[in-house]
Amino acid sequence: MDSSRPTEAIHPYLERVDELCALIERRADAVDTGGPANELLRDNIARLAEIGFFGLGVPKHYGGLELPEWVKCESVERIAAACGVTAFSQNQFHGGVGFVGNASDPRLRDELMPKLSAGAILCGVAFAHLRRPTGSPVTAKRADGGYIVRGKAPWISDWSMMHAFVLGAAIEETGQTLFAYVDRAESADRLIASPPMELAVMTASDTVSVEIDDLFVTDAHVLQLCAADHMERSDYRGITGHVTLPLGCARGSVAFLRGLGKPLFAEAADCFSTEVESIRSDSLHWNASRADDPQYRQNALRVRAGAVSVALRAAQTSIAGGGGRSHLLVHPAQRRLREAGFYATMALTADTQAALTEAFTHGC
Numbered sequence: 254m255d256s257s258r259p260t261e262a263i264h265p266y267l268e269r270v271d272e273l274c275a276l277i278e279r280r281a282d283a284v285d286t287g288g289p290a291n292e293l294l295r296d297n298i299a300r301l302a303e304i305g306f307f308g309l310g311v312p313k314h315y316g317g318l319e320l321p322e323w324v325k326c327e328s329v330e331r332i333a334a335a336c337g338v339t340a341f342s343q344n345q346f347h348g349g350v351g352f353v354g355n356a357s358d359p360r361l362r363d364e365l366m367p368k369l370s371a372g373a374i375l376c377g378v379a380f381a382h383l384r385r386p387t388g389s390p391v392t393a394k395r396a397d398g399g400y401i402v403r404g405k406a407p408w409i410s411d412w413s414m415m416h417a418f419v420l421g422a423a424i425e426e427t428g429q430t431l432f433a434y435v436d437r438a439e440s441a442d443r444l445i446a447s448p449p450m451e452l453a454v455m456t457a458s459d460t461v462s463v464e465i466d467d468l469f470v471t472d473a474h475v476l477q478l479c480a481a482d483h484m485e486r487s488d489y490r491g492i493t494g495h496v497t498l499p500l501g502c503a504r505g506s507v508a509f510l511r512g513l514g515k516p517l518f519a520e521a522a523d524c525f526s527t528e529v530e531s532i533r534s535d536s537l538h539w540n541a542s543r544a545d546d547p548q549y550r551q552n553a554l555r556v557r558a559g560a561v562s563v564a565l566r567a568a569q570t571s572i573a574g575g576g577g578r579s580h581l582l583v584h585p586a587q588r589r590l591r592e593a594g595f596y597a598t599m600a601l602t603a604d605t606q607a608a609l610t611e612a613f614t615h616g617c
């Protein structure tokens with residue numbers, strides 16, 4: 254994260270985001286209950302692409318807007334306040350943009366980045382399985398001119414919306430980590446997707462598991478070849494990189510509480526709002542650049558758990574404020590409670606699991 258965020262988050266791009274968020278928020282409950290990859294979610298993603306959202310941090314020579322990181326984080330918070338699944342889906346697609354932007358082969362970057370930046374290619378991600386302590390269920394074996402990849406990727410969101418995805422695999426011979434760009438159309442005969450999972454949250458994200466049947470990935474489509482402990486290191490440096498969605502969710506609840514128009518809930522909204530500001534500021538401080546500081550791990554984990562905790566508590570308070578109607582399936586308070594619970598498991602590691610358990614058991 255960028256620590257150069259101004260105190261007042263003012264930027265012309267945010268006005269465009271706000272305009273779109275007004276529509277996204279009006280649709281949020283319909284998107285949430287509209288089934289996997291419903292038309293409204295697709296339209297939200299298309300409208301984000303139209304305002305250059307997937308090229309927000311992309312260099313201008315690739316057609317991106319090249320805006321500072323804080324503008325992206327603030328935009329994502331606002332989207333997450335409006336609609337969790339739209340925020341989650343864009344998060345996965347931004348993950349694809351980030352990986353291709355860091356591809357070791359400049360030819361791959363030059364070919365794909367303009368299309369990714371414009372949202373003409375939507376590229377998801379499938380690598381959470383690399384974190385499994387029992388070993389990656391997706392493996393790769395060296396072959397002439399590339400790798401043969403096989404196994405089962407247990408989670409891939411936005412399946413029917415994406416044109417491509419970043420696939421993580423452990424290389425059998427060396428244990429190294431391979432990240433490959435997989436074009437769905439070109440690989441269709443090697444990918445067998447499950448039906449969309451029946452989920453209590455993020456149903457619209459069209460999350461599936463995918464069997465990979467001896468998929469040949471050419472060297473030209475290798476994004477990165479990394480050391481065996483790459484995920485562990487990258488998770489360690491990125492502990493506070495996952496606070497944006499829960500903080501946005503908490504902001505949505507803060508607005509809901511204020512809208513109730515009662516001093517009790519206005520006071521609660523003020524408390525949660527102050528907490529959101531403080532956690533955001535701490536997350537900017539305890540970012541990857543401080544990963545070598547002996548205080549980093551403890552503080553970064555506290556910040557991560559704090560973000561999920563404030564999202565959950567603000568949503569619970571909204572339920573109390575909203576009364577019995579909060580339990581209608583299309584009520585924003587319980588939708589946000591489900592979303593906040595989901596953020597507890599995003600990019601989960603043993604460390605974040607322990608920090609969350611500590612926060613939920615004893616308070617932050």
Ligand SMILES: Cc1cc2nc3c(=O)[nH]c(=O)nc-3n(C[C@H](O)[C@H](O)[C@H](O)COP(=O)(O)OP(=O)(O)OC[C@H]3O[C@@H](n4cnc5c(N)ncnc54)[C@H](O)[C@@H]3O)c2cc1C
Nearest residue numbers: 378379380381384385408409410460598599600601602603
């Ligand atoms: C709706 C939904 C959509 C998702 N979409 C995507 C997606 O698009 N792409 C993607 O890559 N991922 C996706 N995920 C995965 C997500 O990011 C998390 O990685 C996942 O939810 C973690 O849960 P798990 O049960 O799979 O974890 P596991 O992989 O089983 O474990 C998670 C962590 O817990 C710790 N752990 C687990 N078991 C042990 C043990 N026995 N001993 C010590 N430590 C242990 C490990 O540190 C491990 O890293 C999605 C998940 C959900 C629920």
